[in-house]
Amino acid sequence: MNWLTPELIEIVIAVLKAVVILLAVVVCGALLSFVERRLLGWWQDRYGPNRVGPFGMFQIAADMLKMFFKEDWTPPFADKVIFTLAPVIGMGALLTAFVIIPITPTWGVADLNIGILFFFAMAGLSVYAVLFAGWSSNNKFALLGALRASAQTVSYEVFLALALMGIVAQVGSFNMRDIVDYQAENLWFIIPQFFGFCTFFIAGVAVTHRHPFDQPEAEQELADGYHIEYAGMKWGMFFVGEYIGIVTISALLVTLFFGGWHGPFGILPQIPFIWFALKTCFFIMLFILLRASIPRPRYDQVMAFSWKFCLPLTLINLLVTGAVVLAAAQ
């Protein structure tokens, strides 16, 4: 029996690691719905869900039971194939983007040499979830939400990519592990690439359709926007997909700007996962704090802010970074 070769064992271990990371991300996304409501309650000086179990911790179980047993209703006027496909894209796209994130020196799903580009590709494809959901629902509000979403996402993706090109120019690689190693040897990118961080964070919030960029949903105006016709598990996939987007963007921010699994000033290198998790939690909470504190701007203001402020800022940042890299090379 020589089928148990070292290569096979390695493959099995890699697959197991990938499955563990997948489950951890999805469970984090599901738990966030409870965490968000508790934190919002805390910040807005009210209770939030606190009845089910200690501190309301079993609220998530109650919500999941409700969602599983709700009727999974497809409207008769909807385009059935695309109506079913949209939530799959919505949850899958940003979940797939998580594969490029190196969690610790030994943990991480895929070590791609086009690293960041893979994330851009998946972020680009995630637009289709909203577009298809809005169109196939055959509903005015859903279509309006989808149109807003696609215009917003296409605008913000332009500088989502440009904001990170400063990092790529400094490191000289798209690979995420190279970027983390470069930060450990030099400075964390939050200092030399501060404007890149600001614009990438704004674009990241816009790509996940989170407050204050939740134009596609805009409960007050559009009565829930693109997922107005969805119910049961399909709606749940949109819901969890949004939280998975938050987790992915937070992990990307940590990896790209805050040194990934390294602690500040290289202290305690024995606990890489703890550092990574702590920093990611911080950014997830920042996403929720944004929702608790900022009002929603008007749609044309969102578009004007993207093209007239953020895009020039990223271009200037990229030019200055390029000049610095050239000057340092000579």
Next chain:
Amino acid sequence: MEFAFYFAAGIAVASTLRVVTSSNPVHALLYLIISLLAVAMTFFALGAPFAGALEIIVYAGAIMVLFVFVVMLLNLGPASAKQEKQWLTPGIWIGPTIFSAALLGLLLHALFKAPSGAEIGLASVDAKAVGISLFGPYLLVVELASMLLLAALIAAYHLGRHEAKDATP
């Protein structure tokens, strides 16, 4: 790698056929997106990950979004699907198909007569190599393309501004 290449190429051909034969415009666009993703996959299999990623980002992620955007606004219903079906009669498609098949035969003949003998997916062309060739031997083409894009940008700006001026009372 060879298997991945032929598999993705087969999907690209099949989905492109469905783009032509599908009578629902949005479904046709969905097949076109799949076709572009399959083409990106063939780039990955050929060892050009940078080109593959750009294919997804630019074509599937940006240009096709605009296509879907416009088609969604047109509010095409069952009437347009019926019209599409009427247009897809053999009298219309048989002539172009014969000519295209002749061209395909010529291409296949040329390819099989002098095979390049290159192996699939052994060398990987990374972003740096692409950049060096873009700003080395192909610099003139890059500059010309940038001028063309600038002209398009100015034209789009002009059109948008004109409409905005009309709309204000």
